[in-house]
Amino acid sequence: MASMSIGLEPVAVDRAEPDTAAGSEGVGRFEWRTVLRHRLPLRVMHWINLLCMLVLVGSGLQVFNAHPALYWGAQSTFAAPVFATTAVRGPDGRASGITTVGDHRFDTTGVLGVSRRADGMRVKRGFPEWATIPGPRSLALGRRWHFFFAWLWVINGACFLLWSLASRHLSRDLAMQARDWRGIGRSIVEHLRFHHPVGEEATHYNPLQKLAYLGVIFVLAPLAVLTGLSMSPQLASLLGWWLQLVGGRQSARTIHFIVMSLFVAFTVVHVLMVVYAGPINEMRSMLSGRFRVRVPRGEGAGHE
Numbered sequence: 001m002a003s004m005s006i007g008l009e010p011v012a013v014d015r016a017e018p019d020t021a022a023g024s025e026g027v028g029r030f031e032w033r034t035v036l037r038h039r040l041p042l043r044v045m046h047w048i049n050l051l052c053m054l055v056l057v058g059s060g061l062q063v064f065n066a067h068p069a070l071y072w073g074a075q076s077t078f079a080a081p082v083f084a085t086t087a088v089r090g091p092d093g094r095a096s097g098i099t100t101v102g103d104h105r106f107d108t109t110g111v112l113g114v115s116r117r118a119d120g121m122r123v124k125r126g127f128p129e130w131a132t133i134p135g136p137r138s139l140a141l142g143r144r145w146h147f148f149f150a151w152l153w154v155i156n157g158a159c160f161l162l163w164s165l166a167s168r169h170l171s172r173d174l175a176m177q178a179r180d181w182r183g184i185g186r187s188i189v190e191h192l193r194f195h196h197p198v199g200e201e202a203t204h205y206n207p208l209q210k211l212a213y214l215g216v217i218f219v220l221a222p223l224a225v226l227t228g229l230s231m232s233p234q235l236a237s238l239l240g241w242w243l244q245l246v247g248g249r250q251s252a253r254t255i256h257f258i259v260m261s262l263f264v265a266f267t268v269v270h271v272l273m274v275v276y277a278g279p280i281n282e283m284r285s286m287l288s289g290r291f292r293v294r295v296p297r298g299e300g301a302g303h304e
Contacts, residue, residue: 037203037291042169045160046286052153053263055145058133060260061126062142068113068126070257074248082254085112087124095124150228157221173205174214180207196277199295216266220259227256 038046069084071077082102087095097113099106110116115128117136129136134145164170187207190197197206205213230239230252246252274282285291 031295032292033295034290034292035203036289037285038289039167040289041163041167042160043286043289045156045163048156049153049160052149052156053267055133055149056153057260057264058131059142059146059149062132062134062137063139063146064257065126065132065137066139066142070254071250072247072254073250074243076250083257085126087114095122154225157217161217174210174217176207176210176214180210183207184211194276199293202293203291212266216263220262220266223255224259224263227252227259231256 068086069076069078069081071080072082081100084100085108086098086100088098089095095114096107097109097111097115099108099112111128112126114122114124117123117129125137132142134141161170164174184207190206191208196202226239226242227246229235230242230246231249236243236249243249243252246255281292
């Protein structure tokens with residue numbers, strides 16, 4: 001066993017193994033090492049964030065189902081929703097789920113508008129029963145769960161920002177440097193070619209990762225909080241400037257829904273990239289902090 005210093009903590013390195021995949025000339029030149037990739041505070045906050053997001057999305061859809069339509073402006077223009085799901089009974093007497101986006105209508109039976117309950121019965125509801133938390137139909141419980149986990153999410157986010165500033169995780173690992181801006185094109189090409197970085201490069205965030213994380217932290221998260229608070233009539237006087245800026249409470253509700261959709265899209269892409277990059281290694285790095293990477297013999301690698 002050997003020891004290498006990664007960030008602030010010494011981390012044991014697994015038994016060095018030659019990289020035989022590199023060919024006979026590469027044997028002995030490369031080895032597999034285990035490095036500290038994510039420190040404990042980051043790992044804990046990551047899993048708290050995941051729990052909060054799962055509950056917030058599910059409970060948010062529960063609240064949305066009480067009135068499955070979105071509008072733009074200060075008032076609910078029932079005749080012209082921006083987005084809506086409803087049920088329409090056809091000539092055969094069976095209900096079909098119809099989703100309206102602007103002037104366009106789509107049959108979304110089975111997912112939106114009309115879906116099956118756990119007992120198999122078709123019912124009219126915005127999002128299906130399996131997508132809502134804490135139960136099939138309860139606005140009061142949905143709001144309670146949503147508000148509780150929203151505050152937990154905000155507190156966790158504040159702790160993340162404070163820790164990131166104190167540990168320099170934000171400035172060292174996430175801030176875009178000049179080389180990152182120059183490397184955006186190359187990073188896009190590598191993603192399109194499904195090229196997975198190795199060695200020292202694998203222990204750092206690439207430009208697209210940095211932009212995605214910064215966008216979530218400094219754009220989506222503040223928008224989620226501001227639009228969520230502005231939907232409360234009690235906070236209208238405090239956030240009146242924001243309501244005027246976005247055009248009204250119904251606009252805030254629509255933006256809140258869009259932000260939620262972007263969070264879901266980010267999570268889906270994030271999970272797909274984890275699976276592609278190597279789910280065992282990636283999951284281990286977020287559970288224990290240790291990440292297995294191939295590096296030239298004698299070279300250190302690390303990331304917090």
